[in-house]
Amino acid sequence: MPTSPSPNRSLRCPACATEYELSLSRVACECGSPLDLVAERRPLPRSLEGRAPGLSRYREAIALADWSLERAYLGAGMTPLVAMGGGLHAKCDFISPTGSFKDRGAAAVAAAALELGAVEVVVDSSGNAAAAVAAHAARAGLRATVVVPEGAPEAKLAQIRAYGAAVMLVRGPRERASQLAMDLSRHEGRYYASHAYNPFFLEGTRSWAFEIFEQLGAAPETAVMPVGNGSLLLGVFAGFAHLVDSGLVTRMPRLVAVQSENCAPLAGRPARPLGHGLYTDGIAISKPVRARAIRDAIVASGGEVVVVSDAEVREARHWLAAAGLWVEPTAAAAWAAVSRPGKSEGHIVVNLGGAGFKCP
Amino acid sequence: MPTSPSPNRSLRCPACATEYELSLSRVACECGSPLDLVAERRPLPRSLEGRAPGLSRYREAIALADWSLERAYLGAGMTPLVAMGGGLHAKCDFISPTGSFKDRGAAAVAAAALELGAVEVVVDSSGNAAAAVAAHAARAGLRATVVVPEGAPEAKLAQIRAYGAAVMLVRGPRERASQLAMDLSRHEGRYYASHAYNPFFLEGTRSWAFEIFEQLGAAPETAVMPVGNGSLLLGVFAGFAHLVDSGLVTRMPRLVAVQSENCAPLAGRPARPLGHGLYTDGIAISKPVRARAIRDAIVASGGEVVVVSDAEVREARHWLAAAGLWVEPTAAAAWAAVSRPGKSEGHIVVNLGGAGFKCP
Numbered sequence: 001m002p003t004s005p006s007p008n009r010s011l012r013c014p015a016c017a018t019e020y021e022l023s024l025s026r027v028a029c030e031c032g033s034p035l036d037l038v039a040e041r042r043p044l045p046r047s048l049e050g051r052a053p054g055l056s057r058y059r060e061a062i063a064l065a066d067w068s069l070e071r072a073y074l075g076a077g078m079t080p081l082v083a084m085g086g087g088l089h090a091k092c093d094f095i096s097p098t099g100s101f102k103d104r105g106a107a108a109v110a111a112a113a114l115e116l117g118a119v120e121v122v123v124d125s126s127g128n129a130a131a132a133v134a135a136h137a138a139r140a141g142l143r144a145t146v147v148v149p150e151g152a153p154e155a156k157l158a159q160i161r162a163y164g165a166a167v168m169l170v171r172g173p174r175e176r177a178s179q180l181a182m183d184l185s186r187h188e189g190r191y192y193a194s195h196a197y198n199p200f201f202l203e204g205t206r207s208w209a210f211e212i213f214e215q216l217g218a219a220p221e222t223a224v225m226p227v228g229n230g231s232l233l234l235g236v237f238a239g240f241a242h243l244v245d246s247g248l249v250t251r252m253p254r255l256v257a258v259q260s261e262n263c264a265p266l267a268g269r270p271a272r273p274l275g276h277g278l279y280t281d282g283i284a285i286s287k288p289v290r291a292r293a294i295r296d297a298i299v300a301s302g303g304e305v306v307v308v309s310d311a312e313v314r315e316a317r318h319w320l321a322a323a324g325l326w327v328e329p330t331a332a333a334a335w336a337a338v339s340r341p342g343k344s345e346g347h348i349v350v351n352l353g354g355a356g357f358k359c360p
Numbered sequence: 361m362p363t364s365p366s367p368n369r370s371l372r373c374p375a376c377a378t379e380y381e382l383s384l385s386r387v388a389c390e391c392g393s394p395l396d397l398v399a400e401r402r403p404l405p406r407s408l409e410g411r412a413p414g415l416s417r418y419r420e421a422i423a424l425a426d427w428s429l430e431r432a433y434l435g436a437g438m439t440p441l442v443a444m445g446g447g448l449h450a451k452c453d454f455i456s457p458t459g460s461f462k463d464r465g466a467a468a469v470a471a472a473a474l475e476l477g478a479v480e481v482v483v484d485s486s487g488n489a490a491a492a493v494a495a496h497a498a499r500a501g502l503r504a505t506v507v508v509p510e511g512a513p514e515a516k517l518a519q520i521r522a523y524g525a526a527v528m529l530v531r532g533p534r535e536r537a538s539q540l541a542m543d544l545s546r547h548e549g550r551y552y553a554s555h556a557y558n559p560f561f562l563e564g565t566r567s568w569a570f571e572i573f574e575q576l577g578a579a580p581e582t583a584v585m586p587v588g589n590g591s592l593l594l595g596v597f598a599g600f601a602h603l604v605d606s607g608l609v610t611r612m613p614r615l616v617a618v619q620s621e622n623c624a625p626l627a628g629r630p631a632r633p634l635g636h637g638l639y640t641d642g643i644a645i646s647k648p649v650r651a652r653a654i655r656d657a658i659v660a661s662g663g664e665v666v667v668v669s670d671a672e673v674r675e676a677r678h679w680l681a682a683a684g685l686w687v688e689p690t691a692a693a694a695w696a697a698v699s700r701p702g703k704s705e706g707h708i709v710v711n712l713g714g715a716g717f718k719c720p
Contacts, residue, residue, distance in 0.1 A: 049409050053440065074684045075442055075452045080413065080435025092435045097455055097684070099717065139684030155515075158720040162681040321522040324434045324457070324499030357459065357717035360518040 011035040027192040037199035039063030043246035053078040061242045068111035072140045076103035081215040098131045099355035106132035108204030109193045110140040118191035124181035127156030129195045134165035147181040196229040205235025219249040221346030226333045227257035228283035230294040237297035255303035258337045266305045279310045282330030312336040326356030371395040387552040397559035399423030403606035413438040421602045428471035432500045436463035441575040458491045459715035466492035468564030469553045470500040478551035484541035487516030489555045494525035507541040556589040565595025579609040581706030586693045587617035588643035590654040597657035615663035618697045626665045639670045642690030672696040686716030
């Protein structure tokens with residue numbers, strides 16, 4: 001039961017500026033673009049001491065109600081920041097309820113689904129987002145249907161099934177899974193929980209920026225993360241922008257988006273023909289639906305796109321494990337980007353977003 | 361390099377009261393008993409706000425130096441407490457660097473190894489403790505040798521190997537692995553990191569009590585956890601005793617130790633012949649070396665031993681996953697104990713100590 005009014009919110013298309021009322025059935029603009037969330041927000045206070053962990057800790061900046069966030073709370077967020085020497089910090093988002101950073105976004109989407117009266121969520125994902133959404137739906141008392149491209153790692157499938165989600169394996173390109181999930185979500189009471197489309201996912205990933213601010217007491221000079229659909233990067237950008245607006249930090253960190261040589265649309269490289277079984281499967285997205293927003297955020301932050309090879313990722317994964325941090329290949333891609341010799345100044349925070357168990 | 365003096369510490373046998381100087385090579389009493397740590401401790405302050413997470417957050421109560429704890433820090437501890445309704449809380453210790461509560465103890469043992477000048481740690485374990493020790497040794501720059509009983513789950517072996525530990529698979533009863541690890545650790549520069557024997561492991565698991573106190577603002581009425589070697593229960597007992605001594609809580613929670621019908625030495629049931637592949641392998645310990653201390657702690661707290669069946673554990677595991685919490689069977693055993701109808705008053709905290717990935 002709602003115990004506090006939900007904030008004023010609506011949807012707007014970043015491509016054609018069409019506005020929509022927020023509703024369960026509105027998953028994209030008529031023009032095909034994903035939609036942005038427009039919401040009232042207030043400045044974050046300097047000190048958050050005494051507040052419980054979870055997204056409601058940042059309630060001024062996250063457009064969801066406390067009651068729904070509480071019902072969807074599984075322990076996402078407040079992940080450790082481990083100092084790795086030389087100004088490098090590992091943000092350990094793999095230490096999370098389902099083992100990936102996607103829990104941040106899934107917690108927000110499940111809360112939104114509750115607020116909008118959904119009884120079921122539908123999602124397509126190569127694995128981590130599906131597990132995160134399935135778990136948070138289970139927590140929130142919602143059914144979940146998950147469309148997974150055939151070839152997703154077995155460990156991820158076992159996890160998704162454990163949460164009781166209905167799993168549909170789909171052959172063919174990733175885009176087919178998305179289309180099927182969108183179609184399924186048109187039924188009454190269903191909500192499309194895609195991390196690529198659903199704007200509430202980005203409400204959740206904002207928390208990454210707020211946590212880093214709490215942990216470092218400042219914004220880092222640079223934030224490095226793998227980018228597929230950009231659901232972390234876009235939330236991080238919005239989060240730091242909110243910290244700037246709140247007067248808590250003076251500037252945005254440089255956002256470094258890491259992609260694989262096998263699939264680097266942000267670097268203008270045509271994606272190679274994608275089979276399954278790519279080493280960095282979590283970022284094998286040939287056409288990110290929010291590509292323009294991702295590019296704008298990178299440019300606005302003074303950041304860049306770094307393309308890494310599978311050999312570099314393998315080496316980074318091995319190095320991290322030998323330092324006690326066992327992560328999946330996609331997560332190690334970010335570390336590969338900072339392992340290269342070169343200039344580095346100030347605090348560099350590198351996200352490690354998926355547990356080693358995910359692809360043992 | 362040490363930057364602060366280590367606290368005064370020595371070892372004492374709880375069976376025959378012999379005292380020993382703390383050293384790398386002293387792993388047990390001449391009488392065969394494991395040893396207790398004797399250390400100076402100070403009361404914990406009421407508020408810990410502003411302190412970083414990690415064991416040094418509780419430095420008054422944990423007999424290790426800040427410098428070593430920092431070098432071994434991988435993000436263990438500060439795990440989420442998720443309200444499950446009806447006064448029940450899930451303490452999500454599976455949300456941890458290596459996916460189990462053993463990270464609390466391993467962080468402390470790795471710090472102790474650094475303080476004592478070790479270059480290598482040796483450990484025997486059915487899986488979770490080995491992964492935790494291997495990871496924290498890697499973080500601390502120490503080598504690790506792990507003796508694993510043949511038949512340990514593959515997922516756990518893959519993880520242990522990823523951290524770069526040398527793995528020795530040993531056939532036969534669990535005790536053989538312990539004896540081999542003890543023998544190996546007699547070489548110079550090696551430290552026996554067993555969660556059953558090494559008393560610093562219990563310095564780490566104390567943090568569970570302190571976190572619960574921070575999260576609830578009080579001691580719970582009851583704390584429920586699976587017990588094999590008792591490395592969590594003994595630390596929790598010591599931690600709450602320290603909170604009582606500090607004047608922060610007025611009484612100890614009832615400690616409920618959960619064992620499997622297949623191996624319940626604390627309930628006076630002769631252990632069935634143990635093959636590998638027991639459903640709750642993490643607590644399949646037929647002769648816990650600290651059995652007497654475990655029994656004393658349960659009695660002193662007004663607690664009890666609860667024996668659960670595999671069928672009950674399977675049902676609890678399924679129920680938890682359907683609520684968004686995917687844990688390994690051993691962890692679900694604790695939930696099975698509170699799933700039975702019966703009296704329950706006040707806050708009951710149930711530890712969920714191992715991730716579902718551990719035994720998919």
